[in-house]
Every structure is written in C-alpha cells, then in structure tokens.
Amino acid sequence: MNTILNRAGRNFLLRHPWQLALALLGITLGVAVVIAIDLALDSALQSFKQVEQTVSGKATHRIAGGEGGLDEALYRKLRVEHGIRNLAPVLQTYLPIQQNPKIKLRVIGIDPFAENAFRSGWQSGQDGAQAAIRLVAEANTAIIGRQTAEALGLSIGDELIVATGTGDRRLRIVDLIAPASAVAAEALSNIVIADISTVQEITGWFGRLSHIDVIIPETDPHKVQARLADILPGDVSLVSIATQFESMQQMTEAFSINLSAMGLLSLLVGMFLIYNTMTFLVLQRRGLIGNLRLIGVTRRQISRMILTEALILAAIGTMLGIGLGLLLGQVMLQPVTATVDTLYFRVDRLSLSVSPLQIGKAVLLGIGATLLAVIPPLREANRFSPKHALTRSQLESGSRRLSRSILLLGILLIAAGFAIGFLSETSIKLGLASVFLLLFGFALLTPATTLAVMSCVETLSGRLFGILGKLPPRMVGAEISRTGVAIAALMIAVAATIGMNLMIDSFRVTVAQWLNTTLQADLYVSIAGDKTARDKAVKDRQLKAIIAELAEVDQVSTVLHTQVVADDMPVKVSAFELTEASKNGFVxxxxxxxxxxxxxxxxxxxxxxxxxxxxxxxxxxxxxxxQTAKGLQDFKILGIYYDYSGDRGRLAMSRTQYLRYWPDLGYTGIGVYGVAGSDLNVLESRLRDRLPQALDLKSSRAIFDASMQVFNETFLITETLRWLAAGIAFVGVFGSLMALQFERTRQLGILRAIGMTPGQLTGLICAETGLMGLTAGLIAIPVGLLVAYVLIYIVYLRSFGWTMTFHLNPTMLIQGLLLAVFAALLAGILPAYRMARTRPAEALRAE
Amino acid sequence: MTPANNFIEIDGLTKNYRETGRPVTIFDNLSLSVKRGELLVLLGRSGSGKSTLLNLLGGIDRPDSGRIVIDGIELTSLSEHRRTLFRRHHIGFVFQSYQLIPTLTVMDNLLLPLELIQPTGKAGRNKAAELLNNLDLSDRLDTYPDRLSGGEQQRVAIARALIHDPLLVLADEPTGNLDLQTGQQVMSLLDKLVRQSGKTLILATHSREVMGIADRILTIRDHSLIETDD
Structure with a gap:
C-alpha cells in the first residue's frame, strides 16, 4: 500500500519537474551559503591555528614582551643563571623573496640545539642533526619547506634571496623541511628556518628575540610559572599558548557571528522557498489526497507520504548544497581571510579545511529546515476532506483567515524583537536574534498587508483601467497563499539589503567624517619596518629633524603604533607627539x-x-x-575618543609618558604640516627629494582614499552574502510565479479564448508580478530602516564598539524598491513568455 | 461573403496530434458549410474531435491543412494576433466546466469581453445587468463564481458568451456538468437567446436530449462529419 502511495506522490513530482527543481534549489542554496560561510570562516581560523601550533610545536607557554621584542640577554639569564631548561629562543619576521615578490615568507630564527624538545613537526629530511649543525656553523644558511622549494623551483644548495630593509640577502638552502604529517607540511609550507644569529644579521635586530618558547611540565606547572613570574621583568609576560589561541578566536567572534548571521539569512529566505514549494506540491494534490482519503488512506499515511517526500528532497538538496557550499567556500575563503588579515591577525595559508562536524551541521540544518518548512503544508494536507477535495477558493479563504491569525503572531514577534534588542544588554547574538525576529515578524505581516495594498490598488486601477486594471491586484489577492509567501521572501531579502546598505553607508559616512577630522596634517610619512632594528630610533629622529628643517614645513607630529601588555595580553598603544592642530583630530x-x-x-x-x-x-x-619594565604602572583614562581604525581598540598616550616606561622604538608615522599658504605639491616633491626611497609619503587625501578602499574591501564579503540572499529570494519569487502560472494555465487560456492577445496576457502577468514586487518593496522600506537602526545601534555597537551616525540616504530606499520591482518583473518574464506562447487550446486542456 | 452565401465554410480540414510520439489523426479532409443563424449540434464519442473542431472554429487552435472561412474572413490565413482580435469581436465560447474567471465577480466576468473591445462604462454595466436579469441572476452581480451553483455558473458563462454580440457562439458540452433538469433549462435558455439574436450556434455534445433544438445534427465519425437526419 505504502509503495503505491509513494508512487502516486512520486509520479506527481516527476510530472512537475519545475517545482521539484525549485524545491531542491531552495534547500541547496540555503545549505550551500551557510556551509560556505562556516567553512571559509573556520578554515581561516584553523589555518592560523594549525600554522601556529606547528610552529610552536610542543611549547606550552611563550615569554613575550611588547612589539620591541625581548633582549636576548633574558634568555641567557633564564638558562644559565636560573638553570631553567626547556626554553627555545625565537626571532621571526616576514620577508618578501626576490624569486616571487608577491610571496612573503615567514623567516624564523631558532637555536637549533635548543630546539630538539620543541618542534616535532620540523624534523628535517636527510639528517636533522647534520642540517642543524650546518645552520649554526655556516653563515647565511636556511632550511625551507619542501612545498615552497618546489613552488619556487629551488632545491638543496640553491640560494633563496630575501629582501630586507637593508637590501637583498642570500640564504643557501641546506635542507628541506619534511614534516611527518600532511597537515604539518601544509602548515609549514611558507616558512624559512635559519639560525637565530643569521636572522638577527639579515634583519639588523642584533641582540633581540621575538619571544621565548617554553615547555612547562604538566606536573606542578604553577611552581614553574610562579618562578618565571618572579624572574621576568615587568614588561615581559608568560602567556599560555592555549590562551593566546582563545583570545585570537575571541577577537574574531563578532566578525564570525555577523557573517554566520548573513548565512542564516540566506537559509531563512531559503526556508520560505522550501515552504512555498512544499505548500504548492500539497495544494496541487488536494484532489489526489482527497481521493486517497476517500478510499481509506489515513491521515497518518498521508503525513508519512509527504514527510517521506520532504526527507528525500531534503537529503538530495542537502547533498547538493554541501557540494555547492564547498565550491562557494573556496571562493569565499580569500575575501574572508583578507578581512581577518586586515582586521585581526595575519593568516599565512589559504586552504579550505572540512571537518565531519561541519558536514553534520549542514545535514542537520538542511533536513531540519526542510522539515520545519513542511509542517504548515502537512497540516494543510490533513485538513482535506475525504468526501471532496477543497476547492481552490475554499483554500484561499482559509488562507485569508489564516493571514489574520499570523498577523497577530507577526505583531507578537516584532514586539519580542524590539524587547530582545533593547533589553539584551551586550549580547551580539541576541542583537542579531532581534533582527531575525523583526524580519520574520514583518514577513508574517506581509500577507495581510498585501491584501490591504491590493485592495487600494484595485480601487485605483479599476477606475483607471476598468476590469483589466482590476485583474492584476485581484490575482495577487485571490491567491494569497502562494503570492504572500513569495512577497514575504522577497521582502526579507530586500529589507535586509536596504538595512545593510543603510548601515554600510552610515558607517562609510561616519568613517569618512572621522578620517576628515583625524587627518589634520597635510602629508604623512609612513615608516614601515620592524621596530627592533638596530638604530631605528636614532634614524627616525634624524628623519624627523630633516623634515622639520624644511622651509615649507611649519610643524611635525609623530606617532608610534606599538603594543604593550595589560593583564598578560597585548594591547595596542599609540604614542603621540601632538601639535596643536593634530589635537583637533581627536573627537x-x-x-x-x-x-x-x-x-x-x-x-x-x-x-x-x-x-x-x-x-x-x-x-x-x-x-x-x-606592564612596564619597572613593574605594573597605573594610567588614568582621561577620555574616550572615536576611532574606526580597528575593532579591538587602542590606547593613546603622549610620547613623553611612553618613553618613561618603554624603550624608544622610533616612529611609525610623521605628520607634516605645511606653512600656511605653501604649495603642497612643492612640499611633497621637496620631501621626496630628501627622504629615503623606501619611505612612504602620502597626502591626507591619498590616505583618505586608501582607507576608504580598505573599508570597501572589508565589506565585500558582507555585500556578496547579501546578494546571495537576494538571489535566493529571486529564485523564490520565480518559483512562485512559475507555480502560479502553472496552476492558472487554464484560466489564462480562457482569457486568450475570449480575446486577450498574447501581449495583453504578458502585460497582465507582468502587472501582477510588478505589483508583488512593489508590495515587497513598500513593506521592505520601513523594515529595512528598522533593520538598519538595530544593526547600527545594537548589533554593530555590540560587535565592534563603534558608534555610527544614522545617515538616511533616500536613494537607497528607492534602490531597494526598484530592486524588489525589477526582481519580481524579471522573475515574471519567463512565466509570462511561456503563457503567452501557449496555444489557448492547449491551455484549456490543462488540468 | 463565402461561396453560396454560407456563413461558415470549412474546406479540406486536416488535423493531427502527436501522442507519445505517434501521430493521431483527428480530421482528415473534413468539409462543412453552415448558414447564418443556424443551430448546429455536433455529436460524437469522447475524443472524436468535437472540442477540436470548436477550437479550430474559434481560432484558438490551427489546422494542419485546409481552410476555415467565417463571414468571408479566412480564419486559417490570419496571424495569431488577428485571430485573437477576430475571436474577441465575433466569437462567444461556452465551456463544459463554465471557465469563469474566479478572481472576478459575475458582473466583472461579463464586462471583461466588452472591455477587451473598448471601455464601456455605464452602458456596458447596464447591458450586463439586463442580460443577467434575463437569466435570473440579477441578485448575483457582485458574487464570485465559486459561490454559484453549476447551473448558475453556466448561465453566467452563456451571458459572457453573448454580451459582446458575437456572430458565432461555440458551446462545448454546456450541460456536461449539470443534472438533467438544469441541463434542459440551460439549453432552452441558450436556444432562446441565440435564436432571438439571430446568431449562429455550434454546440458539441454527446447528449441526445439536446438534439430537439438543432437545425442540423452532425456526427464526427472516422475523422469525418456525417449529417444525421433525426
């Protein structure tokens, strides 16, 4: 019996391949976007973690200072004077290579003899011990990853040419790293290992270390930690490697949550699509289901038949979604990693890593979302009377009654959205939950609002165009069970687009205003390079003097961006030498x-x-x-200023105060103020003549442009995801319209039979779809404004701590409205074309 | 004018369909002449081609070969657009399953064919109201079709077919979905209205009850038309 039942259902699906394909597309796209974001985000973080873990090897802790690194005397002191073993000094930097300037290799200087206990992943190929001896004994030697060597066409004995601040340096390859595992091989692919003295020489960081790796035995770790804490100077801290990873993860938490929310938005829109298609598949079979009930098929059997179908669709759609998600994830990995790189920390390697857990999540999500979306149509199917199938109009009047009930539910959800948004204190997740509740709540208001809008349009268009004018709004209103869902899906996507656009635009305007205020100087000299290089501070001071001496220069300000330590965690700090004008740059x-x-x-x-x-x-x-070299020092906070250069924040102190507690690391930038009325172009060319070529000189305008460019790139991924959600909504509207026109084939055939031309029919369908788009757009405008408000004042504030000024750009509202109308019209073209081409006789024969 | 002053002239009409890849012949070299104001009943088994012939006469389907001339206009040589306009002005359809537009009220269903020709305003509404009054539907003007009984729906369909004063009314099994008594009522109404206005009516049915009102009875058998005397 069940087999025959399933066959009845299956045959119906196979005879409606369009609907089947659209249902699968809904599940596939929803799952694909969610898994793609998950994969790209997780891969970026995992890549970072894997590289760091492989490089750290068995180290459990790290002794680190500020950005100036550590004095290597500390290492000697710990090892020789205090007899502490299991220490490994490390000096690392990133250097471009002449063979391929696009690639920056991570050059790590180590003490090969102190290393044995640490890095199992580095076992070098032929003879580890021999290679270690050669690194120490022979000057300018290095070992590199086998993958990198192959990519660069290098082998043992060849020279790797690295570009340093003081010119190109040659490193002879004495061995290739052949890690034990594929993961380690991948992680170590862009790494060069040399003796620490070699790295000190090529970078000019004589006597400095980046950090010291430590293995603290699990037995009695507190004793070792306490001992080290006693010995270490105040500005040097002992940090657990695990804690470091955790803090890295925390840094990106807000970014991850926001991106995942965009993925879930796609799934939400996808769910509407699945719901719409499943409802259609059930409604279309009301006759079949009524007949089956008539011959004794129970409600449970009908439910089982529909659930089986939904499960099969979910399984196929989820599988396709995972496949597509892997491809999409690969595409998204680059922009996601670029954003992580810009905002948080350097990610050396780009490769997609997939875990069974992620696949499991996708499966659960795909099947769960489908089953959730099939509940309402399932209930609908069980309402069909065994005596006779409900007529379409009965169903529609049922839907109209239902639209009033869901109107109430929608109002409740909106109220809950507001309440959660405002009462949830600092939680980002709850902030986003309020956005979703608002979107979903307004989606539930859509059918009732659509009916009201159609009633108004009908009155107006009826007066203007007679019966022909009444038809489109009537058609939208009469089939609200189908049109309402499509309009709601489109509304969600457009409202999200409007909301995101307004938020990004407000952010852009805020950042632009902030940059205009902050960039007080006429020209900026950016001094790149590592701060630990010998004589850097002296050279930087000389440079400042050269600039200040120029006749065209009125004043100079300086800044040093570096890191200090608070609570054993690095904190960004900027040490300023401010002019009166540059003080105006702080708001x-x-x-x-x-x-x-x-x-x-x-x-x-x-x-x-x-x-x-x-x-x-x-x-x-x-x-x-x-933490300072003299121990812990309290600094009083004088004020809080606006800054949009990073989402973790920084401290600013005067250079005078900074130098009282920390070593002079020179400057990161020098602001140049021209004499009033001086020609900035002349000043720029005079400066270029006097400055070393390696220094970067930019006008405040150029910095402004470059900053806005970074801003736009940072939002690239968000914009991509938003368009994906809009794309899914478009598929939803397209599917609905196809289904609607399919259901109406006969009705449209009658219109043709009584004399409506194909052109008029196309016009009728386009007017209907245009009205659907218009309704979605009209509802999306206030909803989009609300979404923008919640994003700006709740979600982004909580995620990143930035206050933004709400900038209401009416163009974006009009764009949103046009997007909705055009998307709907575009989705209506194919159904309209199909219907117009169908011969009336054929249409009249349609079931 | 068609030859010998016939209102409709069908000559050498051939129509085939493809069914699961195989050609199925519906008509083979079929010819027929109909005079103006004639009431013709088409008989034939299900699938014999009655509806197809009506569709060809109404211009909503095209023959494979042959000519159809209605009131001097060769329908088979017209473009799709011209055929639609011809149908709009000169043809009225009545279908077995009424085929009213569910999203329009009874009044609007009647006004639609008129408005397709040109906006009618109050005159159109008056005409529709009068027609519906004649059909005992004056109290259902603002009702939607799904609130009407089958007989009422078919009466509205008849009114819609006649509202724009077509030259030719094509009725495809108009009583097929109705009980005997309602069917007889509908047929007598159709007969009365068509005869009153001097229109030509071609009615496809397999019900022998309606033969009494026919001027001529034709049966489609073996892809051809055979005239029956009784």
Whole structure:
C-alpha cells in the first residue's frame, strides 16, 4: 500500500519537474551559503591555528614582551643563571623573496640545539642533526619547506634571496623541511628556518628575540610559572599558548557571528522557498489526497507520504548544497581571510579545511529546515476532506483567515524583537536574534498587508483601467497563499539589503567624517619596518629633524603604533607627539576639560578609543594597569575618543609618558604640516627629494582614499552574502510565479479564448508580478530602516564598539524598491513568455 | 461573403496530434458549410474531435491543412494576433466546466469581453445587468463564481458568451456538468437567446436530449462529419 502511495506522490513530482527543481534549489542554496560561510570562516581560523601550533610545536607557554621584542640577554639569564631548561629562543619576521615578490615568507630564527624538545613537526629530511649543525656553523644558511622549494623551483644548495630593509640577502638552502604529517607540511609550507644569529644579521635586530618558547611540565606547572613570574621583568609576560589561541578566536567572534548571521539569512529566505514549494506540491494534490482519503488512506499515511517526500528532497538538496557550499567556500575563503588579515591577525595559508562536524551541521540544518518548512503544508494536507477535495477558493479563504491569525503572531514577534534588542544588554547574538525576529515578524505581516495594498490598488486601477486594471491586484489577492509567501521572501531579502546598505553607508559616512577630522596634517610619512632594528630610533629622529628643517614645513607630529601588555595580553598603544592642530583630530565622546591635553603630556594618563572602552568596560576616570619594565604602572583614562581604525581598540598616550616606561622604538608615522599658504605639491616633491626611497609619503587625501578602499574591501564579503540572499529570494519569487502560472494555465487560456492577445496576457502577468514586487518593496522600506537602526545601534555597537551616525540616504530606499520591482518583473518574464506562447487550446486542456 | 452565401465554410480540414510520439489523426479532409443563424449540434464519442473542431472554429487552435472561412474572413490565413482580435469581436465560447474567471465577480466576468473591445462604462454595466436579469441572476452581480451553483455558473458563462454580440457562439458540452433538469433549462435558455439574436450556434455534445433544438445534427465519425437526419 505504502509503495503505491509513494508512487502516486512520486509520479506527481516527476510530472512537475519545475517545482521539484525549485524545491531542491531552495534547500541547496540555503545549505550551500551557510556551509560556505562556516567553512571559509573556520578554515581561516584553523589555518592560523594549525600554522601556529606547528610552529610552536610542543611549547606550552611563550615569554613575550611588547612589539620591541625581548633582549636576548633574558634568555641567557633564564638558562644559565636560573638553570631553567626547556626554553627555545625565537626571532621571526616576514620577508618578501626576490624569486616571487608577491610571496612573503615567514623567516624564523631558532637555536637549533635548543630546539630538539620543541618542534616535532620540523624534523628535517636527510639528517636533522647534520642540517642543524650546518645552520649554526655556516653563515647565511636556511632550511625551507619542501612545498615552497618546489613552488619556487629551488632545491638543496640553491640560494633563496630575501629582501630586507637593508637590501637583498642570500640564504643557501641546506635542507628541506619534511614534516611527518600532511597537515604539518601544509602548515609549514611558507616558512624559512635559519639560525637565530643569521636572522638577527639579515634583519639588523642584533641582540633581540621575538619571544621565548617554553615547555612547562604538566606536573606542578604553577611552581614553574610562579618562578618565571618572579624572574621576568615587568614588561615581559608568560602567556599560555592555549590562551593566546582563545583570545585570537575571541577577537574574531563578532566578525564570525555577523557573517554566520548573513548565512542564516540566506537559509531563512531559503526556508520560505522550501515552504512555498512544499505548500504548492500539497495544494496541487488536494484532489489526489482527497481521493486517497476517500478510499481509506489515513491521515497518518498521508503525513508519512509527504514527510517521506520532504526527507528525500531534503537529503538530495542537502547533498547538493554541501557540494555547492564547498565550491562557494573556496571562493569565499580569500575575501574572508583578507578581512581577518586586515582586521585581526595575519593568516599565512589559504586552504579550505572540512571537518565531519561541519558536514553534520549542514545535514542537520538542511533536513531540519526542510522539515520545519513542511509542517504548515502537512497540516494543510490533513485538513482535506475525504468526501471532496477543497476547492481552490475554499483554500484561499482559509488562507485569508489564516493571514489574520499570523498577523497577530507577526505583531507578537516584532514586539519580542524590539524587547530582545533593547533589553539584551551586550549580547551580539541576541542583537542579531532581534533582527531575525523583526524580519520574520514583518514577513508574517506581509500577507495581510498585501491584501490591504491590493485592495487600494484595485480601487485605483479599476477606475483607471476598468476590469483589466482590476485583474492584476485581484490575482495577487485571490491567491494569497502562494503570492504572500513569495512577497514575504522577497521582502526579507530586500529589507535586509536596504538595512545593510543603510548601515554600510552610515558607517562609510561616519568613517569618512572621522578620517576628515583625524587627518589634520597635510602629508604623512609612513615608516614601515620592524621596530627592533638596530638604530631605528636614532634614524627616525634624524628623519624627523630633516623634515622639520624644511622651509615649507611649519610643524611635525609623530606617532608610534606599538603594543604593550595589560593583564598578560597585548594591547595596542599609540604614542603621540601632538601639535596643536593634530589635537583637533581627536573627537571625544564626552566633553572634556581644558586641562586634558596638559595632563595627557605630563601625567601617567591615556585616552582610549571607543572600541577599547566598550570591550574592556572602562570609562573616563578609571585606571588601566600596564606592564612596564619597572613593574605594573597605573594610567588614568582621561577620555574616550572615536576611532574606526580597528575593532579591538587602542590606547593613546603622549610620547613623553611612553618613553618613561618603554624603550624608544622610533616612529611609525610623521605628520607634516605645511606653512600656511605653501604649495603642497612643492612640499611633497621637496620631501621626496630628501627622504629615503623606501619611505612612504602620502597626502591626507591619498590616505583618505586608501582607507576608504580598505573599508570597501572589508565589506565585500558582507555585500556578496547579501546578494546571495537576494538571489535566493529571486529564485523564490520565480518559483512562485512559475507555480502560479502553472496552476492558472487554464484560466489564462480562457482569457486568450475570449480575446486577450498574447501581449495583453504578458502585460497582465507582468502587472501582477510588478505589483508583488512593489508590495515587497513598500513593506521592505520601513523594515529595512528598522533593520538598519538595530544593526547600527545594537548589533554593530555590540560587535565592534563603534558608534555610527544614522545617515538616511533616500536613494537607497528607492534602490531597494526598484530592486524588489525589477526582481519580481524579471522573475515574471519567463512565466509570462511561456503563457503567452501557449496555444489557448492547449491551455484549456490543462488540468 | 463565402461561396453560396454560407456563413461558415470549412474546406479540406486536416488535423493531427502527436501522442507519445505517434501521430493521431483527428480530421482528415473534413468539409462543412453552415448558414447564418443556424443551430448546429455536433455529436460524437469522447475524443472524436468535437472540442477540436470548436477550437479550430474559434481560432484558438490551427489546422494542419485546409481552410476555415467565417463571414468571408479566412480564419486559417490570419496571424495569431488577428485571430485573437477576430475571436474577441465575433466569437462567444461556452465551456463544459463554465471557465469563469474566479478572481472576478459575475458582473466583472461579463464586462471583461466588452472591455477587451473598448471601455464601456455605464452602458456596458447596464447591458450586463439586463442580460443577467434575463437569466435570473440579477441578485448575483457582485458574487464570485465559486459561490454559484453549476447551473448558475453556466448561465453566467452563456451571458459572457453573448454580451459582446458575437456572430458565432461555440458551446462545448454546456450541460456536461449539470443534472438533467438544469441541463434542459440551460439549453432552452441558450436556444432562446441565440435564436432571438439571430446568431449562429455550434454546440458539441454527446447528449441526445439536446438534439430537439438543432437545425442540423452532425456526427464526427472516422475523422469525418456525417449529417444525421433525426
């Protein structure tokens, strides 16, 4: 019996390949987008983790200082004076290679004899011990990953030419790293290992280390930690490797959550598509189901038949979705990694890693979403009377009644969305949940709103165009069970697009205003390079003097961007030498007294960026304890200023205060203020003549443009995902229209029979689809505004700590409306074309 | 004018369909003449081609070969667009399953063919109201089709077929979905209205009850038309 039942259902599906394909497409696209984001994000983080773990080897902790690194005397002191074993000094940097300047290799200087206990992943090929001896004994030697060597066409004995600040350096390859596992091989692919003295020589960082790796035995770790804490200077800390990974993960949490939310948006829109298609498949078979009930098939058997179908569709769609997600993930890996790289930390390697857990999640999501979407049509199927199948109009009047009930549910969800949004304090997830509740709530209002809009349109168009004018709104309203869902799906996608557009635009305007305020100097000299290089501070001071001496230069300001340590975690700090003009570049959240800048220069004080204050829950008047060479030192927070250069925040202190506690690492940038009325082009060319070629000189305009470029690139992935959601909604509308026209074939045939031309029929269908798009767009405008509001004032503030000014750009609202109308019209073209081409006699024969 | 002043002239009509890849012949070299104002009944088994012949006469289907001339206009030589316009002005259809537009009220269903020709305004509404009054449907003007009984729906369909004063009314099994008594009522209405207005009616059926009203009875058998006397 069940086999025959299933065959009845299956035959129906096979006779409606369009609907079948669209249902599969809904599941496939929804799953694909979610898994792609998951994979790309996870791969970026995993890549980072794998490389760091392989490089760290068996090290459990790391002794690290600020950005200036450590004095190598500390290593000697720990090992010789205090007899602490299981230490490995490391000096690392990234250097471009002459063979392929696009590639920057991670050059790691090690003490080969201290290494044995540490890095099992580095076992070199032929003879590890011999290679180690050669690294120490022979100058300018290195070992590199086998993969990198092959990619560069190098082999043992060849020279690798690295570009350093002081010119090209040649490193002779004495061995190739042949790690034990494929994962380690991949992780170590862009790494060069040399003796620490070789790296110190080629970088000019004599006597410096980046950090010291430590293995603290599991037996009594606290004793070793306490001992080290006693010995280490105040500005040097012992950090657990695991904690470091955790903090890296935390850094990207907000970014990950926001990106995942975009994926879930696609799934939500996809669910509408699945719901729509499943409803259609059930409604289309009301006759079949009624007949089956008549001959004694129970409700349970009908439910089983529909559930089996849904499960098969879900399984196929999910499998296809996983396949597509893998491809999409590969495409998205680059932009996701680029954003992580720009905002958070360097990711050396790009490769997609897939875990069974991710596949399991995708399977659960695909099947779960499909089953959830099939519940309403399943209930509908069980309502069919065994005596006679419900007529279409009965179903539609049922839907109209239902639209009133879901209107109430929608209002409740919207209220819940607002409540969660405003009462959920700092949670990003709850903030996003409120966005979803608002979107879903308004989606539920869509059918009732559509009916109201159609009633108004009908009155107007009826007066203008008579019966022909009444037909399109009537057709939309009469089949609200089908049109309502398509309009809701389109509305969600367009509202999300409007909301995201407004948010990004508001952000862009805020950042542009901030840059315009911040970039007070006329020209900026950017001093790249590693801060630990010998004589850097001296050279930088000389450079500043050269610039200041120029007749066209009025004043110069300087900044050093570096890191210090607070609570054993690195904190970004900027040490400023400010001019009166550059002080105007800081805009504070609260009013500040006139003595602020004096206190800033003369006392142990800092000003902090808004994200720093938000993430660390500090306010003006609080103190921050920073680790200095002299021990912990409290710095009072004078004020909180707006800054959009990063989402983790930074501290700013005067250079005078900085130099009291930390070593001079030179400058990161010098701001040049031209004499009033001087020609900036002349000043620029004079500066170019005087400055070393390697230095980067930019006008404030060029920095502004470059910053906005980075801004746009950062939002590239968000925009891509938004378009994907819109694409899925488009498929939804297309599917609905195809299904609708299919159901109406006969009705449209009658219109042709009584004298409607193919052109008029096309016009009728296009008017109907245009109206659907217009309704979606009209509802999407207020919803999009709300979404933007919640994103700006709740989600992004909580995620990144940035305050943005809501910038209402009416063009974006009009764009959203046009997008909805065009998407609907575009989706209607094929059904309209098909119908117009169908011969009336054929249409009249249609079932 | 068609030869010998015939209103409809069908000559050498051939129509085939393809069914699961095989050609199926419906008509083979079929010819027929119909005079203006004649009421013709087409008989034939299910699938014999009655509906196909009506579709060809209404211009909603095209023959493989042969000519159909209606009131001097060769329908088979017209483009799709011209055929649609011809149908709009000169043909009225009545279908077995009524085929009213479910999203329009009774009044709007009647006004639609008129408005396709030209906006009618109040005059059109009056004409429709009068027609519906004649059909005992004056209290159902604003009702949607699915609220009407089968007989009522078919009466609305007849009104829709006649509202624009067509030259030719094509009725395909108009009583097929109705009980005997309602069917007889509908047929007598159709007969009365068509005769009153002097229109030509071709009615396809397999019900012998309606033969009493026919001027001529034709049976489709073996891809050809055979005239029956009784």
């Amino acid at each position: 504070f959240k609260q009013a500040f007294d006139t003595g602020l800048w004096r206190a800033f220069e003369e006392q142990e004080t800092v000003i902090v960026t808004e994200p720093y204050a938000y993430h660390n829950k500090v306010k003006a008047g609080d103190t921050i304890a920073l």
